[in-house]
Amino acid sequence: MNRSARRRLTAAVLTVVAVTTGATACSSGASGTSTKAADSGTYTVWDPYPQFAKGSAWTNLLDKCGTEAGVKIKRTGFDTSDLTNKSLLAAQQGNSADVLIVDNPVVSTLAEAGVLTTTDDNKLDTSKVDPNLLAAGQSGGKTYGTPIGANTLALYYNKAVLKKAGVDIASVKDWKSLTAALEKVKKAGKKGITFSAIGTEEGSFQFLPWYWGSGAQLTALDSGQAVSALSLWKNWLDKGYAPNSVINNTQTTSWQEFASGDYAFAENGTWQLANADKAGFDYGVIPVPAATGGSAAAPTGGEFVTLPVQDDTGRYATSQKLVSCLTNSQNLLDTDTTLSYVAPTSEVQDKQVAANAELKPWVDAVKAAKGRTSDDLGTKYPKISEQLWKAVQSALSGSQSPKDALTAAQSAVK
């Protein structure tokens, strides 16, 4: 008797434990959404700047804007590559952040998913923003956010290396003169140029200035101009003007190669400026030249501030106040200086150049730059880009000729 009673007790206890575990497991999912509805004074902000910890200028700015709007800010910094999937998942759970800051080519994907509100709904003012930058956040005639800052690519050069090789930087105007300069550098026993041709979005990003500089369009990957751009890179590798390691280089490893001081040129972005000053040698910056002279359009980098769709549409008004605060001229200047970005509005760009004349070539480059998802490519861009980086990898590694690689890429996009 005694034993069976005890056994029954154990059984009851275990059942209770099992049931409560089950219940809490179920309710924890629901509580995630319900706390937000209950706690309407707290607004969530997701950004791709995990490098900024609590107490940094960025989080202080967020808190300040929150105070102005009369709400509390709960901010989370994610890794850039994580943020797209996190935002999609959150939207699926009806749990999106109030303010979401994402990489610009992702905006059209999230817009396609129906995750983002348009400026018609959220009343964001984008009138001051440079149209070429805003284009990355537009699709189907609608605008889905406003850029917080922009960056782009240009060529850094090492003055000492060029001097030793007897190259005058003013002579580098088009592809031919650039290749001639690289040849001289190699003859002088130094290394030519480094860039990143890795098999990810980064590789496409780096190839695009040359691609666009040849006159090629993203809608026709197999055009003659496109082949000429890829052949340019391939030729540099074959001749030893660029190292073979570019096939596996990220932009960071490519920068490390340039920072070793052996390379004459490096294709890299605005965000390396701070590191360039630390590199310990004299450097200059020129725009990426187009095939037959002039500057090539480089792709725009940088993030957009967006307002994800909420069940409670009443939240938009406050979110809009937050974003307006984050993107007003003074705050943009501060934020873009911290991020080493170029501001998206002419007014703030002028202030940036006035404060630091070195930014002038970058501001020009950003003005000439083009969004990757512009030309109404939108969500077609990711597919095109994947085939483009694959073609670049195939050609540079020698598994296919530039022409074959790009023909294969074009047929894969269709």
Added chain:
Amino acid sequence: MNRTTRAPVALPVRDGNGAAVAAPFPARTTTRRRPASPQWAAWAFLAPVTLYLVLFYAYPLYRNLDLSLRNYTVRSFVQGDAPFTGLANYRRVFEDPTFAPALLHTVVFTGVCLVFQYAIGLALAVFFNQNFRLSATLRALFLVPWLLPLIVSASTWSWMLNSDSGIVNAVLHAVGIGPVNWLTSPSWSLTSVIIANIWIGVPFNLVVLYSGLQSIPTSLYEAAALDGANAWRRFWSITFPLLRPVSAITLLLGLVYTLKVFDIIWIMTKGGPADSSTTFATWSYQLGFGNLLPAFGPGAAVGNLLVVAALVFGLIYLKVQRKQALS
């Protein structure tokens, strides 16, 4: 684990039903009262583990299967209204030009890694079984690859194998061999990731096989030595046959670990250049997460193919084990 928990539970249930059918009325009062409580207790004991299995294994597997059978776009992923498309994702995966190379690479990668990891692991295990001075220290050193986070070891390998500034090419240069584009040439990239993965997998084989060796009685070796068997003969006639059960589990676990190797390949080559080191694991990730526009359906389909492959080998292992137990 599973088998032991299932057996005692299944029996009383079946008994109860049988009794109820055989003698409905009088049996009911007696059978109901007494076995009911152990039955409930059994279910209660089962509940946590069942719940755990359902929440963390069955549901994710079901979700993955579901993902692979629907046409998910980013929009339908968020709205949750993806249309059911049957095997279309699988067809798309099979027809993809990446499929054949990825399959070949997965088979070669897994096969070559297993053979070398096992052979080197066994050789080292036999070596350390001699118990010479400092053997424990040395053995501990061999475990280092296992203890390092994969991201550290993979990044280190990719630095060492860098075409222009890697130490491996510097050494080759010193002995008069031209540079090899380890990570950036389509003909070498798979070899490079295999080498790195063998290095990482050896310690596991070493540890498991070493503990297997400990359980072989030394008297057997003594007897064999008295009979005049040399070291080579002793290895093939005693060590190897007696290690067979341990070898089987080592190889099976190694197979599952190797099939799903992702980090090393992704960090070292991203599956490239030109898909030359793409395996199913990296391909699945590439489809699902490697693009700004994720293709969840085909990504899940490739993942499921991997699960099925691992399952098939698991079943083969069970069958072999059962045969061994019977004989």
